[in-house]
Amino acid sequence: MSCITNNIIAITFITKEHFMKIDSDKALFYSNRGSEYASNGEYDKAIKALSSAIKHEPKDSNLYVVRGHIFSDKGEIEKAIMDYNQAIMLEPDNNEAFYLRGKEYIKKGEADIEESGLK
Numbered sequence: 001m002s003c004i005t006n007n008i009i010a011i012t013f014i015t016k017e018h019f020m021k022i023d024s025d026k027a028l029f030y031s032n033r034g035s036e037y038a039s040n041g042e043y044d045k046a047i048k049a050l051s052s053a054i055k056h057e058p059k060d061s062n063l064y065v066v067r068g069h070i071f072s073d074k075g076e077i078e079k080a081i082m083d084y085n086q087a088i089m090l091e092p093d094n095n096e097a098f099y100l101r102g103k104e105y106i107k108k109g110e111a112d113i114e115e116s117g118l119k
Helices: 003-039 043-056 061-074 077-090 095-107
Strands: none
Touching: 003 043, 003 061, 043 061, 061 077, 061 095, 077 095
């Protein structure tokens, strides 16, 4: 390989790493903003901010848990369950997601373990 090719490969690697860091920083920014909105009872803004965070870090199960909790606080049980399910798919050992999903099924009156899918 020529010196130019080596430099292009190095620049490409740095650029990819840089963009990954930018996405991670943006996800953290939107997640923090969403938590702040939620603590003020501004659930629609919180959900929008968490959705932006998820766009930047779609494999972060904790972002789905946080957004699911906000959906729950807003009374949107089905959307909360969908987010908890996504968190569990991404991280099968996410006990918090299992626990919170179970609480949502109880709210729906589906406390039966087989019916709720908690088995």
